[in-house]
Amino acid sequence: MKQVKCCNNCERGVSLHLTKDILCKYHGVVTPDYICFKYKNSCESASSQQLNxxxxxxxxxxxxxxxxxxxxxxxxxxxxxxxxxxxxxxxxxxxxxxxxxxx
Structure with a gap:
């Protein structure tokens, strides 16, 4: 299954639990479905980082x-x-x- 590029699964975004928005390192608070040119895939590295x-x-x-x-x-x-x-x-x-x- 191919993962869709969006800020919700970007390595540079941090989830804000109260509003379900994403705090982007470059753009500030954005919606989870927002996408910018600085998107960095986190699906490969997330599983290995989670262990650490x-x-x-x-x-x-x-x-x-x-x-x-x-x-x-x-x-x-x-x-x-x-x-x-x-x-x-x-x-x-x-x-x-x-x-x-x-x-």
Missing amino acids: FKCLHCEYFMVQLDSPNEHLGKCKLFSAREFDGNTRNACSKFSKKMLIEVS
């Missing part, structure tokens, strides 16, 4: 601020117990954490 993601990279992982270990925290969805997010592989509900750099 840990709980620490997920937006649902909450880091304990008062802990000396920066990888210690808990999952908003599944866990009431603290664990090391760098040791567990990402689950099926994984949603990549958006990093915002402040300068």
Whole structure:
């Protein structure tokens, strides 16, 4: 089955869960069916990258601020117990954490 080129499956887009729109690295917020000339296919690399993601990279992982270990925290969805997010592989509900750099 051939995958349709659109921002919904572009490697450079991040899903916004509230509105189902896509946050594009180049164009800002766009609709999921939008397509631009900077489209990059993510179907080959997504499966291999998914294996490398840990709980620490997920937006649902909450880091304990008062802990000396920066990888210690808990999952908003599944866990009431603290664990090391760098040791567990990402689950099926994984949603990549958006990093915002402040300068």
